[in-house]
Amino acid sequence: MVRVTAPAQLTVRDVTVRFAGLTALDGVSFTVEPGSVHAVIGPNGAGKSTTFNVLSGVCRAASGSVRLGGTELTGLAPHRIAALGVARTFQNLALPPYATVADTLMLGRHRLTRAGFLAAGLRLPSAAREARAHRERVREIAEFIGLEGELDRPASALPYGQQKLVELGRALCTEPQVLLLDEPVAGMTADERRRTAAVVAGVRDGLGISIVLVEHDMGVVMRLADAVTVLDFGRGIADGSPAEVQNDPAVVQAYLGAPQ
Ligand SMILES: Nc1ncnc2c1ncn2[C@@H]1O[C@H](COP(=O)(O)OP(=O)(O)OP(=O)(O)O)[C@@H](O)[C@H]1O
Ligand SMILES: [Mg+2]
Structure with missing residues (x-):
């Protein structure tokens, strides 16, 4: 980290x-x-x-x-x-509904995605490697914010305080x-x-x-x-x-x- x-x-x-x-x-x-x-x-x-x-x-x-x-x-x-x-969180919660914690954190990785959607769609090895690296980083950041046990839960189902931490985590993912x-x-x-x-x-x-x-x-x-x-x-x-x-x-x- x-x-x-x-x-x-x-x-x-x-x-x-x-x-x-x-x-x-x-x-x-x-x-x-x-x-x-x-x-x-x-x-x-x-x-x-x-x-x-x-x-x-x-x-x-x-x-x-x-x-x-x-x-x-x-x-x-x-x-x-x-x-x-420069990343930000908002005064009011701005989490996408239904998305899991992992998916929400992954949204923060999008600006860093090099291989792009075409390569991912074609299942190129470079895209697979990159996707693995992103998943690993999402896990590290989830650990950093203390939510590694909640990765597969819908973010909107978490207590308010944890939802705010997910938003912070999403910003960190950038x-x-x-x-x-x-x-x-x-x-x-x-x-x-x-x-x-x-x-x-x-x-x-x-x-x-x-x-x-x-x-x-x-x-x-x-x-x-x-x-x-x-x-x-x-x-x-x-x-x-x-x-x-x-x-x-x-x-x-x-x-x-x-x-x-
Ligand atoms: N989009 C806007 N259009 C018109 N006036 C605005 C707009 N955004 C903020 N203001 C006004 O600008 C001033 C500063 O607002 P701002 O939201 O930055 O305050 P704040 O310090 O964040 O307040 P709070 O502690 O209530 O969040 C206020 O008078 C507010 O009404
Ligand atoms: Mg304000």
Whole structure:
């Protein structure tokens, strides 16, 4: 499960996003260091999901830049950004119904499939070898997320917390450099939260993948994050270590002033 290459730095510079009259992001900047957990927090409507939508190419920035290493990501289609190694999970579950855990994880391997459907259809040996390698990797990742015993079960039949882990696993199956997690522990029991936090820490420490984490659970943020960016009304109001931002008066004010 060890990565061969270190992930590149992800730099967000002066990103502005507007929706018909509303400025959802207003000159947001932050840098995600390779192999770190970088949390993006803020009250409801602060622009956290919009930030993810820009990073993954779902949403176009009116201005500003997002770079992965030397590569400019702004303006690229979502599948191009995914192919460059930026994977995401969604705030709400987005698992295909009826598919088994193994099939769902295999969906994440598709962008890596070289032999293609033609070779697979013709049953060429290269395609068979590749399919075996993909199945092996799916098994490794299932072990990594603690679901190797559930590979043949329909993902939608699993408890909610495990379904969220399947989604995380599917993102890992794309072999990303950067993983965007939108509220990974939302709606989970305390036990599921602990387990998911341990998996996320493992993704950083064991796989060396950079993680951008949007999460309302401050306990999880403070325990996992190496750095935190705080947004309020689309603006970056603080940046620093968890301890630094926790004691920042502007952050305290943003949270106290907002209905949670
Ligand atoms: N597609 C859209 N069209 C119009 N306005 C939008 C759209 N997406 C988001 N917004 C608005 O942009 C602002 C930022 O929304 P965003 O979803 O990024 O917030 P958030 O920080 O993720 O909030 P939450 O914590 O509730 O998930 C909000 O005012 C929201 O209503
Ligand atoms: Mg959101």
